[in-house]
Amino acid sequence: xxxxxxxxxxxxxxxxxxxxxxxxxxxxxxxxxxxxxxxxxxxxxxxxxxxxxxxxxxxxxxxxxxxxxxxxxxx
Numbered sequence: 001x002x003x004x005x006x007x008x009x010x011x012x013x014x015x016x017x018x019x020x021x022x023x024x025x026x027x028x029x030x031x032x033x034x035x036x037x038x039x040x041x042x043x044x045x046x047x048x049x050x051x052x053x054x055x056x057x058x059x060x061x062x063x064x065x066x067x068x069x070x071x072x073x074x075x
Contacts, residue, residue, distance in 0.1 A: 014051060014055060017052025018055045019052070020049060033045045
């Protein structure tokens, strides 16, 4: 039961981080981790956001190389 909850929370955190990476890439808006005064917390936040960037890159690479996805022209 505890491992299931831990897995669930870890997956949720990764999904939120990935969504934040997508928002940063599509709109340019990003969290300002420089405003976090504690260097340890700032480092944790940067690593957390970096995980989302990595996951987003993997998903994007898979979509680009897949025959099931095609690029639509923006209107």
